[in-house]
Amino acid sequence: MPALVLLGAQWGDEGKGKATDLLGGSVDYVVRYQGGNNAGHTVVVGDQKYALHLLPSGILSPGCTPVIGNGVVVDPSVLLSELSGLNERGVDTSKLLLSGNAHIITPYNVTVDKVTERFLGKRKIGTTGRGIGPTYADKINRVGIRVQDLYDESILTQKVEAALDVKNQILTKLYNRRAIAVDQVVEELLGYADKLAPYVADTVLVLNQALEEDKVVLFEGGQGTLLDIDHGTYPFVTSSNPTAGGACTGAGVGPTKISRVIGILKAYTTRVGAGPFPTELFDEDGEALRRIGGERGVTTGRDRRCGWFDAVIARYATRVNGLTDFFLTKLDVLTGWEQIPVCVAYEIDGKRVEELPYSQTDFHHAKPVYEMLPGWSEDISKAKSFADLPKNAQSYVKALEEMSGAPISAIGVGPGRDETIEINSFL
Ligand code: GDP
Ligand code: IMO
Ligand code: MG
Numbered sequence: 001m002p003a004l005v006l007l008g009a010q011w012g013d014e015g016k017g018k019a020t021d022l023l024g025g026s027v028d029y030v031v032r033y034q035g036g037n038n039a040g041h042t043v044v045v046g047d048q049k050y051a052l053h054l055l056p057s058g059i060l061s062p063g064c065t066p067v068i069g070n071g072v073v074v075d076p077s078v079l080l081s082e083l084s085g086l087n088e089r090g091v092d093t094s095k096l097l098l099s100g101n102a103h104i105i106t107p108y109n110v111t112v113d114k115v116t117e118r119f120l121g122k123r124k125i126g127t128t129g130r131g132i133g134p135t136y137a138d139k140i141n142r143v144g145i146r147v148q149d150l151y152d153e154s155i156l157t158q159k160v161e162a163a164l165d166v167k168n169q170i171l172t173k174l175y176n177r178r179a180i181a182v183d184q185v186v187e188e189l190l191g192y193a194d195k196l197a198p199y200v201a202d203t204v205l206v207l208n209q210a211l212e213e214d215k216v217v218l219f220e221g222g223q224g225t226l227l228d229i230d231h232g233t234y235p236f237v238t239s240s241n242p243t244a245g246g247a248c249t250g251a252g253v254g255p256t257k258i259s260r261v262i263g264i265l266k267a268y269t270t271r272v273g274a275g276p277f278p279t280e281l282f283d284e285d286g287e288a289l290r291r292i293g294g295e296r297g298v299t300t301g302r303d304r305r306c307g308w309f310d311a312v313i314a315r316y317a318t319r320v321n322g323l324t325d326f327f328l329t330k331l332d333v334l335t336g337w338e339q340i341p342v343c344v345a346y347e348i349d350g351k352r353v354e355e356l357p358y359s360q361t362d363f364h365h366a367k368p369v370y371e372m373l374p375g376w377s378e379d380i381s382k383a384k385s386f387a388d389l390p391k392n393a394q395s396y397v398k399a400l401e402e403m404s405g406a407p408i409s410a411i412g413v414g415p416g417r418d419e420t421i422e423i424n425s426f427l
Contacts, residue, residue, distance in 0.1 A: 002257060003217045004426065005247045006327075008224025009263035009317035011271040013297070013304060015329035015412055016264045017041025017050075020057035020220045022410075022417055026427050028215040029065045029207065030058025033250030034240035035222030036073040036105060036135070037082075038128040040298025044415040048089070051298045054079050056220050059086065059093060066093075067203050070101035071240065071250020073135040074147065075110075076192035098196060099203040100148035106160070107188065108167055108180045109134040115175045125236055126273030128299050136239035138163055147200055150193040153186070160185050204252030211257050216427065219247040225263070225317040226271075233363065236275025244321040262426060263323040263406065265314055267331045267396075270304040272297050278366045279307035279343045293333040310343040310368065311403035316356040318405035325424065326404060328397060329412035331389075332419075337375040340396060343368035344403060373399055381414045386423055 006023070008014045021043040024030060032039075037053035043060055044050075050060060054074065058064040068074060083093045109131035116134070117124045127133060138144040143163040149156045160182050168179040207217055223242040226232045231243050240246065244261045248254060268289055271277045281289070286306045289295065295304035317323060334340055346353045346366035357363050376390040383389050389397070389411075401408045409424040 002211045002214060002259065003219065003253060004260040004262060005219040005221065005244050005258055005321075006262045006264065007221030007242055007244060007321060008227075009265040009321075009323070009326065010224050010269055010310075010313060011226045011277070012222075012224040013040075013270055013272065013295075014224060014264035014266045015327070016221060017043045017052060017057045018329070018412065018415060018417070019262070019264050019327045019410070020218065021045070021060055022420060023218055023426060024058040024061030024064050026216070027058065027064060027218040029067055029210055029217045030056040030061075031067040031069050031203075031207065031217060031219050031247075031251050032056045032072050032222060033069045033219050033247045034071045034242055035238060036130060036132050037075055037078045038130050038132045038238060038299060039222035041220075041222075042298055042415070045417055050086070053082060053299060055082055055086070055093070055096070058218065058220070059096065060091060062092065065095045065097060067097045067207065067251075068099060068102055069203055069251040070099040071246060072099070073103045073105050073132060073139075073240075074098070075105040075130065076189070076196060080192065080195055094198075096199045097201040097203050097206060098147060098199040100146065100200050102147050103135055103139045103144045104147060104149075104189065105131040105135045106145055106163070106185060108164065108185065109138065111171070111177070111180070112167065115171070115177060119175065124274060130299070133239040145189070147196065150189055150196065153190060156189060157182065157186050160189075207251055207253055211253065217253070219251060221246070225320060226313060228320075231320045233275050234360070236273065260324045260426065261321050262325045262327055262409070263314075263317050263321060265317070265326045265328050265400075265404070267328055267334055267400070268293070268309050269307045269313070270295050272300070272302055272304050276364050276366070277305055277307060278346060278363075279310045279368045280305050281307045289333065293330055308341045308343055308368070308370070309400060311400065312343060312346060312354070312356050314400070314404035323406040325409040325426065326401070326406050327410040327412070328400065328408045331393065331397070331411050332381050332413045334375065334396070335380055336377055339372045340375050341370040342373055342399065342403070344371045345369040381419060383413050383421055386411070386421055389421070
């Protein structure tokens with residue numbers, strides 16, 4: 001079983017960092033395949049807490065090689081400060097591999113992200129402001145800057161010129177901003193070249209050779225299924241493909257190599273930024289989930305919107321990702337509710353709908369149809385096996401599994417590495 005994908009089954013922040021770290025000790029490579037430092041993955045090891053944005057969570061497992069694949073967009077200043085932050089805490093980062101084909105988030109991409117959002121006003125997406133969308137837009141427009149361009153000043157200059165030609169017109173004439181000077185950008189980018197050089201590699205070759213040798217490769221998604229540019233709640237999405245297929249394009253590995261796709265699924269639902277969210281709560285239950293679950297963004301510090309578990313979304317995630325397993329996280333957060341509502345279907349314009357509607361209009365009109373499940377009050381954070389869980393917590397998990405369409409193979413009962421119940425082994 002050489003290659004596994006681990007990805008978000010909802011709107012991000014499901015606990016991918018913790019789940020990846022848990023497997024980090026048993027895999028040879030952990031690969032980020034899309035997104036950039038819009039991600040915030042929390043890993044708790046003992047009394048140490050790490051917030052990773054660009055680095056794969058495998059960086060904290062000494063035997064594991066962390067890889068930033070071609071599909072990732074990389075802000076060099078963020079990468080270097082994340083590396084030095086970890087080095088200061090005694091984490092060895094020397095094994096990191098960075099794809100020469102990964103695209104660079106330039107300072108002008110960050111500027112464009114911010115001004116575009118401001119210009120959209122109340123129609124804004126609520127992006128993380130990290131330049132993600134504009135960098136992917138440049139990639140698709142074929143005016144992107146790649147890591148390898150840092151090593152050819154002439155090519156880099158021509159490419160920055162090409163990118164800024166149009167952008168400066170837009171910035172000055174439409175957004176009333178100052179033009180960005182080509183040589184300033186080139187100088188800044190060249191300043192990163194030597195510092196990044198030790199990590200730059202042909203990661204596609206490395207990963208495929210590793211798979212030939214039966215090494216275990218874990219792909220760590222950023223964001224989540226409903227934030228996918230193709231399969232998410234467009235336009236309220238990110239600009240990449242967090243879904244399983246993204247691992248193939250974002251790392252250069254064929255789909256025949258992937259044997260397991262694990263969806264990370266929170267026992268309730270959260271979302272950051274704008275966009276539809278049928279089970280969102282605006283009452284004290286939502287406030288309690290936010291408080292007990294610590295639902296505050298790792299990247300932007302924004303409060304996360306909170307709501308009950310949505311089985312329609314989980315089923316959709318199973319389908320579009322071909323999920324083989326779920327890792328259910330944060331079950332402990334639900335301790336203390338007498339009854340827990342779970343959304344089993346939607347009501348759209350008076351009709352009951354069991355599956356996620358493809359139409360944006362319908363999804364905006366979707367009202368949750370709830371089933372009430374009995375809650376539990378016992379502390380479950382020390383549970384080590386499924387049998388240790390109170391009966392109602394067991395039934396909650398079983399009900400979610402039944403509704404979601406794939407086996408729940410692990411359950412998170414706390415943020416720490418060891419606060420996990422393993423049901424089926426992932427490896
Ligand atoms: P990611 O972006 O998917 O990696 O998730 P985040 O790190 O943004 O958010 C998940 C939060 O939940 C982090 O603070 C984790 O430490 C925490 N967490 C993960 N799993 C569990 C769990 O099972 N129980 C509790 N209480 N917290 C968890
Ligand atoms: P992790 O990996 C939750 C959201 C933003 C916004 C939308 C587009 O920690 O789960 P972008 O900056 O990507 O153009 O913003 O996507 N978003 C996330 N929400 N978790 C994330 O990452 C996210 N990354 C982006 O809030 O709504
Ligand atoms: Mg996060």
